[in-house]
Amino acid sequence: GQQVMQIPQYQHVQEGEDFTTYCNSSTTLSNIQWYKQRPGGHPVFLIQLVKSGEVKKQKRLTFQFGEAKKNSSLHITATQTTDVGTYFCAGFLNAGNNRKLIWGLGTSLAVNP
């Protein structure tokens, strides 16, 4: 079945270091969404990428959608302790009657102060 692979599963960084999580789909996606879930919290929508090759920035966060719309990345510059949490990508598959949001397994980020 369709899958969205997300790596790494865990990442432990020192505050100030950069962080990147990657998602790869076996199928072309209509769009990809990114969510952040703090420990004990609920997923919070960060951004949606729709166009091939799209790049969007939110302060220290940079999101990319691949040219083939099969991969995406989230890069955090100079991590802070407030960045701690699990980052999920979720790709929307829209193929005929098959419309569904496919979630990656998430990358759990820990930041040492």
Next chain:
Amino acid sequence: DTEVTQTPKHLVMGMTNKKSLKCEQHMGHRAMYWYKQKAKKPPELMFVYSYEKLSINESVPSRFSPECPNSSLLNLHLHALQPEDSALYLCASSFTDRGGSSYNSPLHFGNGTRLTVT
């Protein structure tokens, strides 16, 4: 702060109990969802309502029974659950149109109900 409100925040129930989870949103969204999330896993879709009609049931066991009384409310009725049903249950909402093009709209999640089945 979340604009999707879920109650209760925590629930402990026995396998013979009947309980209900409630969700409310006032963002004018006409698509509402129930997700189940186990620890260290992504949310897993259970049900989708579009314009108060059930549009997706992801082969969820009948011991989970959803209900959408109106465009702002979503309930999940629980009966005869198993310990493996213990999880975080998340309600979400999103924009949609009558054609059903909701599933690529960002999801707004509630805080969730943490359910423990004993």
